[in-house]
Amino acid sequence: MDFLDQSVLPQSSQHLVLIRYLLVLSYLIFIPYVSLLFGSLSFSLFFKYRWEKKGSADDKKFSKSVIDLITSGRGAAIALGIVPLLSSSLGYAQLLHKSGLVVPGFLFLSSILLLISLLLIYTYKYTFHLKDIFSYAGKERKKETGIEDDIENYSVKAGLLHKKSGFYGMVFLVTSLYLYFGALELASDSSRWTDWNGLVGILFSLPALISFIQFIAGSFMITAAFLLYKHYRPNSEAAPQPEIYSALIRSISLNTGLISSVIFALLFTAGILIHPVNSLSFEFFIASTSALILILFTSILYYSMLKESVVKYSSVLIYVILFIFALSVVKDQFAFSTASKYQTAVLDAEYQAHIKALEEASGTAAPINGADIYNGRCIACHNFDKKIVGPPYNQTMPKYEGKKDLLVKFILNPVKVNPDYPAMPNQGLKPKEAEAVADFLLSTYKK
Ligand code: HEC
Structure with missing residues (x-):
């Protein structure tokens, strides 16, 4: 991945600050998007599995509607997933230039894996609908001669493609995200920059594991809120759903929301406790405590809805959770900038040397x-x-x-x-x- 390092020009410290802001911005888009993607794909796969086992039509309906939650337009996948990830790879290439650190390369690899996984997930979604169309056509058109074999044939193929694309979409998504969180964890801990610099160090480090599981909890937390919002939105124009189906969604969402927010709170705390001392700062502390309070607030909201069996705070929940995500991104950036103080000074010195060389070359020194x-x-x-x-x-x-x-x-x-x-x-x-x-x-x- 040397090409990433070579694409970098020396930058003044003001530019470096700007790059940091852009990084924060790209996470604020990327994290909620991939959280929803991961959450809805997990729900969809799980309920598809349950439907295949038990044959309940509601499970199938849920599985199909939950994957449509995030995959409505293809543009979104590029704008909210691929572009922010690629730009954070370039941003880190700039910030970590000359440190010999592999983070930008890992982020780049992670965006390629994400692209593959998105292609598979969209295939999964389309073949889901295709399968239904085939089975409908199979029933209706039996009388017409000549095409029933075709229908049979393609319906089997669509079914197979559907099965495989869902599974491999998940495998690629998990690999891509694990690499992503591992790389970010590595970037914010300068004590590991030299001796832990490599794939193994990323994959088997405790902080990487914690931040990945925390991501999973966060993604269920927000997906549950979105499901509630989508199905219980006041004045929703969608046709009202049968009560049994609504109850299914309510109980899945509320239970998942409550459990995942509690797990998120625990992991978030663990993440702070094992945080490397060399990247602690006052700002880090403030961002972390505010996030923690809001996470507890989220658990309380989920709990009170579950207890009363009603859905009422779904849009508030979405905002609160988005804000928690933002705080935790900001917290990580504070950690990263504390960790990379030395690195920033090196880059600044490099920039001064670059300017000097330009002046000498032009005779204005x-x-x-x-x-x-x-x-x-x-x-x-x-x-x-x-x-x-x-x-x-x-x-x-x-x-x-x-x-x-x-x-x-x-x-x-x-x-x-x-x-x-x-x-x-x-x-x-x-x-x-x-x-x-x-x-x-x-x-x-x-x-
Ligand atoms: C990117 C940061 C950085 C820049 C820029 C930098 N230094 Fe240093 N300097 C250090 C560090 C770190 C040490 C401690 C090195 C050590 O003890 O091994 C150091 C140590 C020194 C020492 C002490 C050496 C000793 O014998 O203890 C001198 C003298 C020095 N620097 C001069 C300079 C001069 C002159 C410049 C500008 C032309 C400069 N430094 C620019 C980081 C920097």
């Missing part, structure tokens, strides 16, 4: 000046009296007193010094520039 170089190239990571990404100069300069050559050598070719810090990336200065900035540092820190 200013004469070499140590203070300018410090302000342009080092300040992202260094201060004189504060630790930023690198150590404060007041701490490191004394040992270079009278040893300017050594300092210049370090700046030109940084080596690992202090185990408490990450290694300093090479800043690509020319010897003259390194000397100027060394002079500047040595003469400034004493002031």
